[in-house]
């Protein structure tokens with residue numbers, strides 16, 4: 001067995017025992033890390049700012065509610081690197097009882113209805129103070145008897161510049177994804193956040209030209225970040241971009257913002273709580289967009305467009321927005337995919353965009369199902 005096969009097998013064993021864990025690899029690292037936790041070592045804070053002084057792995061929903069809590073896995077067992085992870089003796093771990101969780105209802109919208117909802121969104125934007133809204137949908141794909149561990153390893157190999165993760169949590173469910181979007185990175189003396197939006201299909205020659213629609217929709221995110229910076233008195237800061245970021249089957253426009261970590265001493269949780277959700281996943285202005293989403297989307301976003309990642313683990317915070325992700329039920333992979341709608345959107349193109357974005361996960365699933 002190769003190391004990749006051994007790791008896939010270990011993940012399958014953890015899932016068969018229903019262990020609570022998060023396994024992830026940071027963009028460009030190709031080094032998986034794992035955090036395994038007992039039920040007692042899981043915390044459900046009402047807000048991220050209640051996490052000051054704690055460390056672990058955060059898995060946060062789009063909106064924190066009783067049936068979708070913010071979860072912090074404390075580091076029961078933490079290992080980094082394939083060899084260290086393979087040294088975990090899974091047979092010694094006790095089997096976890098299945099949590100009393102009702103299966104979430106996944107509402108699937110057909111193409112015609114999706115196009116209509118995009119038309120309504122464009123109309124509302126053209127006649128109100130709303131400038132941008134992210135509308136999303138669910139894409140189901142039937143599960144076979146393929147190994148989820150192998151699927152994770154396939155996704156990891158296919159998407160090296162994303163945060164590739166798999167989590168199994170009693171209150172949140174089983175989720176996998178490969179997200180390119182940094183919400184917050186804090187290491188040493190610098191904090192970084194990113195404005196990422198605007199999408200086109202990935203090109204083999206990497207020669208991209210961007211149109212007004214994408215430039216504008218990414219600018220809404222940058223502008224919003226500056227509003228948040230103002231509230232937290234963050235100045236000076238440096239920016240890099242907009243530049244193109246390729247990930248999976250698509251490419252985006254991205255600007256990075258960096259500033260001194262001391263600006264947020266003891267306030268990191270408050271900052272993230274304020275930052276989320278950004279107009280990359282909600283819209284602009286934020287509260288109007290959020291209200292509109294709750295009316296136009298029939299499904300519950302659950303953990304899609306929430307955020308996840310190591311929180312103060314080894315002195316570092318690496319949070320990512322939960323995109324290009326799916327919830328895994330006994331029968332299905334339920335992929336979540338959306339896009340930013342502005343007055344310049346074309347409904348048919350927006351439909352295509354959701355397909356392209358889902359392509360990252362679907363191609364990994366198909367590769368494993370074909371084996």
Ligand SMILES: C=C(O[C@@H]1C=C(C(=O)O)C=C[C@H]1O)C(=O)O
Pocket residue numbers: 134136181196197198199252280281323324336337338339340341357
């Ligand atoms: C909403 C998603 O992605 C977000 C929306 C984008 C867009 O509208 O162009 C681009 C990147 C992400 O910020 C998603 O992948 O589901």
